[in-house]
Amino acid sequence: MKKSALTKTTDTLFTPQKAKIIRAVQATQTEKHFTLALANKEKFQFMPGQILEVSLFGFGEIPIGIASSPTRENTFDIVVRTVGRVSAAVNKLDKGDHLFIRGPLGKGFPLDKLINNNVLIVAGGIGLCPTRSLIQYILDRRTDFKTFTLFYGTKTPEQQMFLDDLKTWRLSKDVHFFETVDVPNASWQGHAGLITKLFKQTNISSNTRVVLCGPPVMFKFVIFELKKLGIIDQNIFLDLERRMKCGVGKCGHCQINNKYVCTDGPVFALSEIRFLEEAL
Template identity: 40%
Template sequence: MPNVVSKNNPYLPQMGTIREIIQETPNIKTFRIVLDDPEQMAAFRFEPGQVGQLSVFGVGESTFVINSPPTRREYLQFSVMKTGEVTRALHRLCEGDPIGVRAPLGNSFPVEALKGKDILFVGGGIGMAPLRTLLLTMVDRREEFGDITVIYGARSPQDLCYRYEFDQWRAAGVNLVLTVDREFPGWEERVGFVPTVLAEEAPSPYNRVAITCGPPIMIKFVLAGLKELGYEDDQILTTLERRMKCGIGLCGRCNIGDTYVCVDGPVFSNTQLRQMVSEL
């Protein structure tokens, strides 16, 4: 699979340019990046769920999921929450600025194994980023999948990412259930925590795979809620967030026992998570 991780030096980023920046929420920005080498950009391939390292030169690099789908390759999209030194530096960048990219890294969602299945996405806040790449892949290959339901929530309407796409998702046949934690003026969708809305919607586990990502406390209760609804461990996929430094399994920063999240993840089934739980 062609990528922008150098064969000679896997730590050497490829140069890119920020084409567009979208202010998703008060503390989340989306960056649309094009590699400076047209041949490299044309050859770039990745799978939904894979991640990349973004470099701010003179500051450092951090790992973010590629949340544009592989079916749409005019740019690479990354959404960044401002939480630390590197992310603050990224938020200071402007359209047209240079940026380093090392990608793709890690594993991916099992797209081919999901064919013919009904799909349930359960996301919270920035957790919609890794779900978006798989969701849009399925939208672009709509005839290959069954029902697609998305339950997506945040603290407030202003904390929901990709609001400008919601109508497009619904037009593509996605059953989109939006919720916020409490009432807000003008909000006409659901009100309640994501796990509560999941229990209320109660999507059947028959021939369905559930994929969840969001804050750890949300995932904890979502996993419990899915079990209550009858989902088996191998019907549940999620992503793990641990500090990834090298991205290639050498530094040991992201290991859980003998599992390296940057290589063996970030996508795991609940079956795998239960096998790893003693190491967490």
């Protein structure tokens, strides 16, 4: 992945650039889905799985995974969950407003290791947002990949995001899409139960490359299932989340042993972090 993307568009490590909100949709009660474009009209260059530092002056900066693929139009997507000061302020913005971004930061998904292979993506909750960049990428370059399976789990049906995408994926022949909710409501017709239950419905081969993104508790249980299928650590990729301030490998907040999630990740092969006790 090119590191120079950062120096190309900014003056110092901490200089953000302006982005315009092209579209803003309340995705769930707590999450808002923004489509952005650079204010200078240039195409924003990035790779699936990379992150942005999103900021509003006076409020601060937060790390957010990019939720769309560079294979799509000139715009790019982020989904912001209201959790703190910055996200609360960002989620008050609407179409036509501006915000500021730094990035793209970090290494994205290891496309070279996924291409020409069977791919399974396991997304829990808000973990669908960064993985959507990869889902779109695979769908756009479908012939570059073999079988493509997607697991998506949320606590409740109300927490499902990208409803239009879900509709498309349910009907698509390009992806084997499986979804589940932990706690169904009256109108939920689909599968209910933890995301690990979906493995029973599928036939994932042992040479599949797997990408995981979700809450910290999800990792352990999914990895346990993957081990049962005989998938090796080198073929399991985790998109990790940590507290982050600088996003450029300096501030120390996201450090796990000798790794920085922001610059060495956020995507790691399980083999890289298996023995880093604080990673999982």
